[in-house]
């Protein structure tokens with residue numbers, strides 16, 4: 001990095017820190033790059049990716065195929081059992097999860113809208129987390145209404161599959177397939193979550209996107225809409241993002257997240 005770039009980055013981080021610490025309500029929008037430091041692979045690569053991206057190793061799962069084909073469901077559950085091992089061996093929340101959680105005080109509300117499905121923000125102590133793509137630690141029926149839903153935890157679901165195979169991975173009430181509580185390709189994101197997240201972003205003093213290439217919509221439209229409504233908007237992600245060219249990006253820190261927090265501590 002050139003000296004001038006280093007000075008610029010330092011100044012950018014200083015300004016973001018000042019804006020966050022001066023805010024009453026901070027809105028974080030996070031992606032896979034936030035969790036790679038914990039040893040979890042991400043889906044597409046980029047945004048601080050350390051491991052081989054999942055979708056370069058296998059085809060993304062399609063929800064309609066899952067519903068239609070027992071073979072697809074078997075394959076999904078085999079993948080899920082492996083993923084559960086990755087999750088167990090991961091090192092838990094990292095500095096970004098912890099720093100975001102620590103920013104919440106009696107005077108400052110911190111809201112996290114995450115595309116991640118790993119539950120690490122909550123494990124770090126954040127209690128205001130909206131998971132727009134679901135949570136992989138829970139398994140539920142694809143048919144029963146959310147209110148009625150009985151959720152299985154990941155370890156019970158894995159045990160169930162390992163002892164009974166795909167045939168037993170069905171709902172005890174309606175016999176339709178059980179599925180990890182995450183949004184797959186071809187499955188619609190809950191519109192109400194998008195709407196309420198957007199409203200929360202509009203009511204915030206600053207919106208910060210972290211560890212995300214901002215490619216996946218409608219999720220990525222949430223911070224974009226806030227930026228267009230002239231809410232101060234910071235992007236902290238290493239490498240290009242889809243929001244780099246939209247107007248009203250207030251701060252752009254192109255660095256990995258460990259470096260961001262290292263500079264944060266020193267400014």
Ligand SMILES: [Zn+2]
Nearest residue numbers: 141144171174
């Ligand atoms: Zn059911």
